[in-house]
Amino acid sequence: MYRKVAADLRQAIADGAYGSGGRLPAEGELATRYGVSRGTVRQALAVLRADGLVTSRRGTRRVVLGTARVQSxxxxxxxxxxxxxxxxxxxxxxxxxxxxxxxxxxxxxxxxxxxxxxxxxxxxxxxxxxxxxxxxxxxxxxxxxxxxxxxxxxxxxxxxxxxxxxxxxxxxxxxxxxxxxxxxxxxxxxxxxxxxxxxxxxxxxxxxxxxxxxxxxxLPGTVAFTVHNSTAVTSLSRRTGI
Amino acid sequence: MYRKVAADLRQAIADGAYGSGGRLPAEGELATRYGVSRGTVRQALAVLRADGLVTSRRGTRRVVLGTARVQSxxxxxxxxxxxxxxxxxxxxxxxxxxxxxxxxxxxxxxxxxxxxxxxxxxxxxxxxxxxxxxxxxxxxxxxxxxxxxxxxxxxxxxxxxxxxxxxxxxxxxxxxxxxxxxxxxxxxxxxxxxxxxxxxxxxxxxxxxxxxxxxxxxLPGTVAFTVHNSTAVTSLSRRTGI
DNA sequence: AAGTGGTCTAGACCACGTG
DNA sequence: ACGTGGTCTAGACCACTTT
Incomplete structure (x- = not known):
């Protein structure tokens, strides 16, 4: 269920439904719209957050950061x-x-x-x-x-x-x-x-x-590695040489 | 609350309380031990999971992967x-x-x-x-x-x-x-x-x-970048060229 | 003051792995 | 068959931002 909500929101963002820098509907509204509980909506949004698609902060609606395609x-x-x-x-x-x-x-x-x-x-x-x-x-x-x-x-x-x-x-x-x-x-x-x-x-x-x-x-120029991180989630780190 | 549980578990893992490759207590048991609900325990475990400290899979207890220090x-x-x-x-x-x-x-x-x-x-x-x-x-x-x-x-x-x-x-x-x-x-x-x-x-x-x-x-040799990812969470990706 | 996301609870059912 | 983690619900209170 939450995967479906996440996929749907991801598509909506990719389609520019909220614009870059635009604001997502409130959790409660999404819950009503999809007919699920707020917990399920939050689970879906956590996925988008981890992918670097949206921010989240107490007090304000979530903001669209971009449409970055994240690899599985x-x-x-x-x-x-x-x-x-x-x-x-x-x-x-x-x-x-x-x-x-x-x-x-x-x-x-x-x-x-x-x-x-x-x-x-x-x-x-x-x-x-x-x-x-x-x-x-x-x-x-x-x-x-x-x-x-x-x-x-x-x-x-x-x-x-x-x-x-x-x-x-x-x-x-x-x-x-x-x-x-x-x-x-x-x-x-x-x-x-x-x-x-x-x-x-x-x-x-x-x-x-x-x-x-x-x-x-x-070979240089054939690949680059990209990472998204935020105050909420960090999986990349920098280490001293080997 | 969940931060406290996560910090406590992180310390216990670092101290080798469960060993590398060892198994964590069940969610329900941790909930009882810390006097919190299962949801809160799951939130704490999600943090450790994202840091690559433990695995998780339906049907079996979580397994300790390592004690990797993750940067903020x-x-x-x-x-x-x-x-x-x-x-x-x-x-x-x-x-x-x-x-x-x-x-x-x-x-x-x-x-x-x-x-x-x-x-x-x-x-x-x-x-x-x-x-x-x-x-x-x-x-x-x-x-x-x-x-x-x-x-x-x-x-x-x-x-x-x-x-x-x-x-x-x-x-x-x-x-x-x-x-x-x-x-x-x-x-x-x-x-x-x-x-x-x-x-x-x-x-x-x-x-x-x-x-x-x-x-x-x-300069080469002064730093390396490290990333952890799993079937649940991916934030690193590989891209072509520039 | 009102709205929003962050956190926590208590309970339920299910899918999966192991014995 | 049993225990485990995965998912979902309905409700509550709080911290924070904006109006």
């Missing part, structure tokens, strides 16, 4: 879903898969016992055939085995993994800058030492168990 | 508050303030009428005296006038602005990579063309009016 969790996580959502044709090729004992960092990130083995996957990702990103993902053994069985030219890995019961629900990202190494340069067609935008990501399942630890390196 | 909105927005929160000594120096008519991009970002004037502030920021970031901020005329009146060596600009009634409540950030220009190189002590981590930010007040449009360029 899946689009953020999966290069494939993201590419399709922006109308690009994604591609991918597995360059290398190695199985070997986890080092200390990997054991900590994937919460593994000493002696545990991991799969390291090196993969190049393309948009319309042009290489834009190099992906280095480390999987725990039981998930890596599933990845190894996939077609090396499979466009998506996350989709078949989800179908096989590997759930991705929470991710923590770190964004900074890295310099291209020999592999990056060869796969992306740049020079060794060229700057790349780096995203490191640790993804967990609903039980809190890590399912992947990945490092993606993008 | 103020710390994210303000270099000064951020630096202090990590035990560094922030500094800053205004290099240049120019008042002139807004160009098209600035008019759009700050939602100004044609012919409106803006203040452009170029400022270098330091940690323990070492330059780490160059900040280029554009203010609408009425706010820029306040900034111009500040001490050029003032450590913080946001604090005095807040005290003068300029409220920062929502911010939209874009993170990518930029190459150092002559100003950057001179102020940061790097070479022209060296890669820098760039954050562009548009901040608005509770009424939705833009109060600043800023571009910050960090």
């Amino acid at each position: 969790f899946g689009e953020l996580l999966s290069f494939t879903r993201w590419a399709r959502s922006i109308g690009e044709e994604p591609g991918g090729r597995v360059v290398e898969i190695i199985r070997s004992p986890a080092d200390e960092v990997e054991r900590e990130q994937l919460r593994l016992e000493p002696g545990a083995e991991v799969y390291r996957v090196l993969r190049v990702r393309t948009l319309s055939g042009v290489p834009v990103m190099v992906e280095r993902t480390v999987y725990p053994e039981h998930i890596g085995a599933l990845v190894e069985a996939l077609d090396p030219h499979a466009v998506s890995h996350t989709v078949p993994l989800q179908e096989q019961g590997v759930l991705f629900t929470d991710a923590h990202h770190t964004i900074d800058l890295a310099l291209a190494d020999a592999d990056d340069a060869r796969l992306l067609g740049c020079l060794v030492g060229d700057p790349l935008l780096r995203e490191r990501r640790r993804t967990t399942d609903p039980a809190g168990s890590p399912v992947e630890w990945s490092q993606d390196r993008y | 909105f103020g710390e994210l927005l303000s270099f000064t508050r951020w630096a202090r929160s990590i035990g560094e000594e922030p500094g800053g120096r205004v290099v240049e303030i120019i008042r002139s008519p807004a160009d098209e991009v600035e008019r759009e970002q700050l939602r100004l009428e044609p012919g409106a004037e803006v203040y452009r502030v170029l400022r270098v920021r330091t940690l323990s005296g070492v330059p780490v970031m160059v900040e280029r901020t554009v203010y609408p005329e009425h706010i820029g006038a306040l900034v111009e009146a500040l001490d050029p060596h003032a450590v913080s600009h946001t604090v005095p602005l807040q005290e003068q009634g300029v409220l920062f409540t929502d911010a939209h950030h874009t993170i990518d990579l930029a190459l150092a220009d002559a100003d950057d190189a001179r102020l940061l002590g790097c070479l022209v063309g060296d890669p820098l981590l760039r954050e562009r930010r548009r901040t608005t007040d509770p009424a939705g009016s833009p109060v600043e449009w800023s571009q910050d360029r960090y």
Whole structure:
């Protein structure tokens, strides 16, 4: 129900029904209009708030901030879903898969016992055939085995993994800058030492168990990361270097 | 009340009372324990969820993901508050303030009428005296006038602005990579063309009016940006190019 | 003084995961 | 079958902004 209200309001905002900087109807009025309780309306508005579409402050009606299209969790996580959502044709090729004992960092990130083995996957990702990103993902053994069985030219890995019961629900990202190494340069067609935008990501399942630890390196100009935050919700933070 | 419950749970998690990967008590039990209703407990848990501290899924108890320290909105927005929160000594120096008519991009970002004037502030920021970031901020005329009146060596600009009634409540950030220009190189002590981590930010007040449009360029290795997202909450997104 | 969002309550039913 | 979190309701009081 609240999803329906949220979707409806989102559409109305996108259509400019309230204008940019305009004011939304009061919660009570929306409740009457949609035939739901005020609590449900508030739940819907919380979604829009988190997406940075509206402000909210005691004493005044909510104000429309913009119509920013926000990506779903899946689009953020999966290069494939993201590419399709922006109308690009994604591609991918597995360059290398190695199985070997986890080092200390990997054991900590994937919460593994000493002696545990991991799969390291090196993969190049393309948009319309042009290489834009190099992906280095480390999987725990039981998930890596599933990845190894996939077609090396499979466009998506996350989709078949989800179908096989590997759930991705929470991710923590770190964004900074890295310099291209020999592999990056060869796969992306740049020079060794060229700057790349780096995203490191640790993804967990609903039980809190890590399912992947990945490092993606993008050619400059192909992507930017955007974040919305407010006095109410903050999920981005700035950290001292690594 | 829900803030108190959230703070208490956050502390308990930080103390390892439930362990990493451990399970939280049921909502009903927490409600009884704190003498509040279940709704209030859920509000507290929503805060922890948004901070990436716990998962939540129908059918099972919440699971502890980690003890990640999340920054407040103020710390994210303000270099000064951020630096202090990590035990560094922030500094800053205004290099240049120019008042002139807004160009098209600035008019759009700050939602100004044609012919409106803006203040452009170029400022270098330091940690323990070492330059780490160059900040280029554009203010609408009425706010820029306040900034111009500040001490050029003032450590913080946001604090005095807040005290003068300029409220920062929502911010939209874009993170990518930029190459150092002559100003950057001179102020940061790097070479022209060296890669820098760039954050562009548009901040608005509770009424939705833009109060600043800023571009910050960090020396690599001094900062990284981190984000948490989940199937429930997404505020980060990936965009193409500029 | 009136209107608005922020918070809290007490209760209900449901969808889902686990035993 | 049971316990859990997800959703919804109806009502209440308060803090804040605007008129």
